[in-house]
Amino acid sequence: MAILKSVLRFKGKLEGMNAYLPKNRDEADGYILRKNGGPSAKKIAKLPSCEPIRRNNDEFGTCSSAGKSVRMAISPVKHLADMNLAPQFTSLCRHLLMQDNMNKVGSRTVYFSDFGHMMSGFSLNKNHLFDSVVRHPLSATLDHDTVTAVIRIPALQPGVNLVLPWQQPMYRFIISLGAAGYYLHQQPPVSFITPWHTSQQAMEAATVTLQLSNGKINNNECMVVAVGVEMGTMVSDTVVERVKYTGCGKILIAG
Template sequence: MAKLNGLLKFEGTLENLTFYKSADGHLVRTKGGVSKNRIMNDPAFVRTRENGAEFGSIASSGKLLRNAMGPLLVKAKDGKLTSRLVKVMGQIKNMDSTSKRGSRNVAQGLTDPNAKLMLKGFDFNARAPLATVLNTILSVDGVTGEINLASFNPMEQMRIAAGATHFSLQAGFLNLDFATGVFDLTTSDEVIYPLIQGAISPVLTPSTIPVGSGVNFNVLLIEFFQEINGINYILNNGAYNVLTILKVE
């Protein structure tokens, strides 16, 4: 695979070259390879089929988590979230010690407590990791989903988006069953604070406890706003918006 650096950028196939656009720019690769029919039926490609099945499984698991987080995720994500999440899901799949090769999956992998730790601290927006935006201590109640933030001064303990006059905090409590695809997401009220000197000690409590027998995720969302004539407008770039998994049980 090579990168196309010329002035003329195009997509498509020319003789044995395929030109396409990706997140990394305009790329070119050669055509060819083994036929799909041979890959699906030739015993020599059994490992390829197994790897393909497991990759499909982890990709589906990543998509399921993104969908379940939808109302929050739309406010804080980056362009490479899908690939980053697939990488983590692949590591969790590898923790499945009971399924046969080709059938290992995320649901079974998460029965290992160490697999849950792989998702703890995951930032859905890599441009704004929680640790670089907010500098205070957080505690999470795994039963109620309540998030407590230690007393902090936003003007001194936050990395503030350019032009922002306000910010908001919101807790999310998700129960997700990766085996069945069933999920339930509840949230706290979104509380908006002015960016002024002075300490605050927010307590964020989800409206209800999510129903389900899957894995519980506690997440925190931080957004930035600009007030104009008494109305708070969401900053469009979202570069500093945070959505982070604080706890997985």
């Protein structure tokens, strides 16, 4: 390992060397310079000693694909996230994959139908959690026979059980129902959006019923209900525009 302190500083790979600045390290302390190492992709693909690496790579691909299916299932709400959901859902699906005790390492899969319920309550935010904004919990029930979800929104009073930390004049709720499984043959989610309310306006209790358009889910799929609060601003007397980088959401229930 070497430390690069010259005037010419760079990040990335160059002539077999890799330069980078570790987290929490000041540039004045210099970049870390290492020689690229490890087996090549060709060796990883063929050497018997790299079999564990190949198995781990296969499982990472499985988790990545499963995570993509979850992102697609909640696509009407995912824009409310304040973090990169790809690695978050890949990590979440890794936990689901670890529940597979029937297959060997490298052949394990994500059984959404059996373990998808573990995704319930997953937050899409780090800065403002949905449960800290909506302090009277929503409830939902799933009917797998009719692939229907019934979501109940309680009566909400701003400043009491609805605490909006964003300085925007309007808010509304978005609710979605999707199916997580194999994204290559994944059916599109359905959603419901409430009317806009002023930030000081109470919202009456409501019941929302959503049904997947295909009328069924496959054996290794699960239903996923996501909910979010979206903020808006007045463009004219009749037009409200969504404000980017505000709002929050969560996976309300999965199973």
